[in-house]
Amino acid sequence: MNSPIRSIRGMSDILPEDIRYWRRLEQIAEKTFLTHGFEQIRIPLLEKTEVFTRAIGSATDVVAKEMYSFEDRKGTSLSLRPEGTAGVVRAALQNSLLYGPVNRLWYSGPMFRYERPQKGRSRQFHQLGAELFGAAGPDADAEIIALGSRLWSNLGLEGLRLELNSLGNADERQDYRVRLQGFLQAHRHELDDETNERAERNPLRVLDSKNPQVRDLLTEAPLLRDQLGTASRQHYDQLKAYLDRLGIEYHENPRLVRGLDYYCHTVFEWITDELGAQGTVCAGGRYDNLVELQGGKPWPGIGFAMGEERLVELLRKKDDIVPPIVHAYLIAVGENSTESALELAYDLRASVPGLQLLNNLNGGSFKAQFKRADRSGAMLGLVLGENEISGGQVTVKFLRQDAEQLKLDRSETTDWLRGYIDSI
RNA sequence: UUGUACGUAGCUCAACGGCAGAGCACCGCACUGUGAAUGCGGAGACGUGGGUUCAACUCCCACCGUACAACCCA
Structure with missing residues (x-):
């Protein structure tokens, strides 16, 4: 592999x-x-x-x-x-x-x-x-x-x-560069190799060195300000x-x-x-x-x-930015439930603005799907089982609050979800 | 480029020169239409290559990777 x-x-x-x-x-x-x-x-x-x-x-x-x-x-x-x-x-x-x-x-x-x-x-x-x-x-x-x-x-x-x-300006900086270089050269025996090398190549950078020894020495260095x-x-x-x-x-x-x-x-x-x-x-x-x-x-x-x-x-x-909430997880079990669920999700996503809907994939038992719904963080479980499909209904289970589950006619589901999203 | 530390399961961590373990996560069952509690079960790991040794995940070396720091810079 x-x-x-x-x-x-x-x-x-x-x-x-x-x-x-x-x-x-x-x-x-x-x-x-x-x-x-x-x-x-x-x-x-x-x-x-x-x-x-x-x-x-x-x-x-x-x-x-x-x-x-x-x-x-x-x-x-x-x-x-x-x-x-x-x-x-x-x-x-x-x-x-x-x-x-x-x-x-x-x-x-x-x-x-x-x-x-x-x-x-x-x-x-x-x-x-x-x-x-x-x-x-x-x-x-x-x-x-x-x-x-x-x-x-x-x-x-x-x-x-x-x-x-x-x-x-460029001239002042150049003048200062020369003066600083002179100062650093005069003290080169007190400086480490790295700093000396930098003094040659890019002397201004020596100024913000983190090396304490260098910093000590620099307290006596000429200041750009005076230039x-x-x-x-x-x-x-x-x-x-x-x-x-x-x-x-x-x-x-x-x-x-x-x-x-x-x-x-x-x-x-x-x-x-x-x-x-x-x-x-x-x-x-x-x-x-x-x-x-x-x-x-x-x-x-x-x-x-x-x-x-x-x-x-x-x-x-x-850490004061909250992650987006998942409103609903669509659970579907039984004969023909997959196509019904795909269709319902497709419609709801078009008709309920802002709805964050996850629909279940990979099948699984009711239990397994409810478990996934819970793990997803969804507020609601929407259930499409054989009963709902044959009756043209959707069951709504509240996963985050203590409330009886509802059975909605599919025709009223859109409005109900709109209202729900507005209310939270 | 240099230095230090660290590489064990998807994640977080154990152990120990002599059988590699747990928690979380995942899947399933108890409960064949109802999650988050509980119990039971399942699958899953020693970075790579050398060396030392009867025996190496463990000790040594190199390499690779990661983190932090120096350098440099946002």
Whole structure:
């Protein structure tokens, strides 16, 4: 016998018992995006690899080590998308969505990164994201952060912490990068190999290291904040003033940097303490250089992406979404009962809106079928036996309440069920 | 890529260098048209491959898988 095939590592199935949380998340997110003027865009899961190497940066781990890349039959390098923004920018450019009025887009769907799975991290994961193009000011930053905040309240999620930082513009960031690199090099004998290697490749990432020794040393490191020019500082201060006005709490984290190269100025993360090591539930920032990197004329943008698995986990912890109820289980025994039952179910499902009806399959005795009806969680057992069939009737047995069972004429069954559904 | 832990029935877990056990779930019977209680019965398992041993589910090694963490990041 063949052994069963398992799904690919890190690519898990989303099972029926979890679907209600996913649906709640996606429905509320969609509604929230809509009320903020965001329109949906759907783009391919597969892009030319260059879409990502240009945007995200070829030195980042995401591009260098974590992409699912392969050549198509013509030898073009393609990659499954590791994130959404790069492709959205590509699509916006290609379809002439930019360079006009402010443009707001949202997307959702699976992303792929080749990593060892752990809690809150998988190789196929799902993101919901929003992107806002054509507004360079801090009001847009506030708007996009406010959207996140509103989404949490719409979802009933509390206790998410907003961390905030500014990376400055490209020049400031480059200057800082050099200074930080200098600092790290001066202390390289105090650092482990891994950190030194990172100091070479992507020094900003050293800032959010979890290594306590590194963190200690970093208290003396130069701060990006001190490197910001007047304009960048004003942008950041103005954003904070707007957030204060909106009553959105934030924690400034001067060591918050994002993993992807395209960010500048405002960067932020929404973080929970309830999910273990992977607590970032939403992260984003401004990417004023990205459109240019992707081959367009410069155009400002800001956005964020949310990890759906992580948000679903938070919703599941609250556990306040009730599973759908099964109204009735149709039991049928005896000569010709199968066709009568199929017919009755077919008719009732058409004539009783919202009726959740299971009909018995695989035969079985009355006892067995009642047992299945009970296990199914159904409120009612509808019984079609020989007596009912010959008399044109249906017996209704209440499985969850203390009440006498009824015998209805088939002609009145539809109305009775409508009334029953309304009453519960 | 690295580290740690764990792989026994559909699920949750036992046991033990010497016959592999239970609970839940499933199917049936007691009750041949009435579930959820009870009793009885049925079917069903040692991740893979080596090694040590008279004997391995148990000890050792490798591999595969899973979980968590580091790295990285949503």
